[in-house]
Amino acid sequence: MKINTKYLKEFIKFELDTIGLKNLLETMGFEIEEIVNHNGIDVIEVEITPNRPDWLSHYGIARDMYAKNPELKLIERKNKTQLKGFNNDFKIITENNDDCPRYSGCIIKNIKVTESSSEIKELLVSLGLRPINSIVDISNLILMTYGHPIHIFDLDKIKGNQINIRRANKEEKIKLLDEQNIELNENFLIIADENKPLALAGIMGGFDSGVTYDTKDIFIESAVFNPIVVRKSARKIGLSTDASFRFERGTDILCTKDIIEKTIDEINKSVNKTMNVDYFFDVFEKEFIPQKVIMEKTFPSKYSGIDIEPKESENILNRLGFETTDKNTYWEVIVPSYRVDIYGKQDLIEEIVRIYGYDNLNSVLPEVSTDKIKKWPVRELRRNIGQFLVNNGAYEAINYSFHKREDNEIFADEKLNIEIKNPLGLDFSIMRNSLIPGVLKNISTNINQSLKSVFLYEFGSIFALDNKEILQTNMLTIAATGLYNKNNWKTKDNIKWDLFIFKSVISKLFSRLFINVEFIRSDINYYINGTEFDIICDNIKIGTIGILEDSICSTYKIDDPVFIADINIEKVKEIKHEFKLKKWNVFPSTKRDFSFFIDKDKNYENIKMLINSIKPEKLISFELFDLYEGKGNPDDKISLSMSFIYQDESKTLENNEVNRIHDSFIEEMIGKLELTRR
């Protein structure tokens, strides 16, 4: 809404300069968009919140300025025209009072349509409107002045001496003033003559019934239409007009007659003296019951936190046009018809403190404590994981939640996609079902900056259809590519990320969280065959780890292998570690080494699983410390060297006892794994 500061002064006397006015408007609740100078007059553009349609006019703003500061004098214009019921054989027929609770109409004959005065044209242009002709301009002027939309028809175009306010039929069409053709149906409320639509009620007039320079007689409509009906229709055709904007927000049902009188006064001023009012009729069948609010006199102080004298509250409400009746401990407050936003006493408080001034209210920290026990396991998890990864060189990434179809396809069937009905575009059309594409894009971005190493992680939600419901899952994805460690003057070689280094980092991450995990071979189609593992804790899969398929990397323009760990935070958060001091073993441990040849196609996971299944009680740990492939080995064999640590909880193990345990264990291993001693 644009406010012409000079025109505003026709309704309220004030001495403020534009900045002063702007500051005043801000304290009243206006959001100032910008101030522009239009031919020497400052025009303030304000954004008006949807609850205040009564601010959508110069008079409406003046009225509120007066309430804010009663020293400013409000200037009311007395209507020269005083309409009375004036009947002839013209008829206004309202099909349904809910669609159109009030319809005031008036016929004026013998007018002469001209150009508007330069003054009016200038004013309209400053308010962003295009001057058309003297009559159309007056309807716009009335709108900008009083905020109530009116429509003026060329009477000659209205057939059958009647105006029908009714729902349209399926077969009907209308060409609007903007020359847009609209196919109608029963959802549209229209103004029609005896057989055809003339206007879309509350939105826009028809092209054929508009006022032109040839118009002699006019019909003025000043009505109130159902906000929901107007809103639905306007949205349906994607149109928002000055009229629909106001009807959607709510208009003053008591003003329609007054507005016609004001319109006639304007026409009288500008057109000519030959015109005469030929007809006036006001369809207003359902009695208007103003909103009534009960408010205890103590409530303004109680709710605002500052002592406001009841008299002061009452004065503020009265200045705003509320009628108050003193009922001893409370007031009965009658809401003016133009304040469609007031329902309860909290609404009245807003009015009182708004006028009293937010700046004049106290500022106090509340002394409220709760007995809620606060635990945020995911927050703690994120903090620990974040710290660990950052200290190990990883950067945290944050990506949009949207994927394109192809991103999701990598991970699951498209039947499980959660799609957006009205996306911003194909790239943003589906809710992500994995965090991997996001971090791949980030890797690509950084590689393009010729970075040799990228190590990233992201926390975020992914979405999938699960049993016909939407499943949102909290995930952590860690990705690494390129160099793990740059060469330096001491260590001459670059070390590239490989799966062993990556597995070590991930394994250490879980150790940091006191979670014991195992990497168990798996079969996951987006990882390179043989490199994919499930991350398992207590037989529960909490994630996967592997090297991403080359074809996927190349889709995201990455040449080097990308190492991924994809971890389900919902599962991780369920794993509990109890911190309680455990006694440690004070007896010395004994180490035994064992080197052997094994078939190349037996993998270490088999060896590990077998050892775990047959290991003697006193064997507390084991590790692989050497691996040799090639010269000197029998064909198809590799040589492994492992060490085994033995320890007893209650005594020092004798050498021969260790030997006995170790030898029989090794014999079993040899038998079951078909090893040869080296």
Place this chain on the structure above:
Amino acid sequence: MINDLKNEIESVKDLFFKEVRKVKSVDKFKIVKEQFISRKKGFLTNILKGLKDFPKEDKPLAGKLVNKLKIQVEEELEKLEKSLINKKEDSIDYSLPEFDSPLGRNHLLSYVKNEVEEIFIGMGYDIADGPEIETEYYNFTALNFLEHHPARDEQDTFFIKNFENRVLRTHTSPVQVRYMENNTPPIKVIAPGRVFRKDEVDATHSPVFHQVEGLLVAKDINFSHLKGTLSFFLKSFFGKSVDVRFRPSFFPFTEPSAEVDVSCFLCNGTDSHCKICKGTGWIEILGSGMVHPEVLKNGNIDPEEFSGFAFGMGIERITMLKYGIHDLRMFYENDIRFLNQFG
């Protein structure tokens, strides 16, 4: 007389070991050696010379004591000399540069979210979250957005295909109602999270961004408590010296509602072309208000018994203001040149 000697030996020994500990170089070593065992005036030589005055019967014992000291001193000096020589052979240039050890960073948005959380944790607030795909009920209806009211247009909404009445939440405010349903007053909670609006990507718009919601409900909560809490928060976050201003505004779920500004920390209103405040001296930070009685009712709380306030702010917005970031897209590009500057 023999006792005097013993004392002298002890003090020479003490002095010797004290001096020896200070020796870090060959030059200093030579000085100490000269001081103790020089043939002309070393401390030990002097003691030996004094032996001739001892009575005959005491001489063997005195000689033995002095000799013991001499051996100790000589052995120590020899050891010290060796270590000094060896050290010289082994020395390397420790001014050679240290190695780059990779270090990452938390994302700036996470860092700021944490900053905000910690201020409210300090005031005793709980932290909660809700689903990112919400029902229209929690996103709008329960928050007093009437079904066909233009207030719904203010937040351009993404809808979910094949799910009637499901939306990507347009704000974190739905968590207010969810939390009220599951908790009884007094309630103090913040809800940080991801939200969605149908805005094309540019320097100041993003279809995905983050908010922090706050809610306090208890007996006798009034507007001054809202002012007090948010002033405290904003001063904690932006610095003690900022001024805070409250302006009337409108949100369907609060009544009265207030927009909250802080004084411009870049120009303090002195620069009419200021990039941040555009010369107004004020920067719009967040929306807030007293919780609307309908919203309390929807959270199963009696508005006659309890009252409360709520507020919501954009994490990107306060981050951009505080850390001088001028383009919202930087947060989502994850360029390491950006990431490594913060967090």
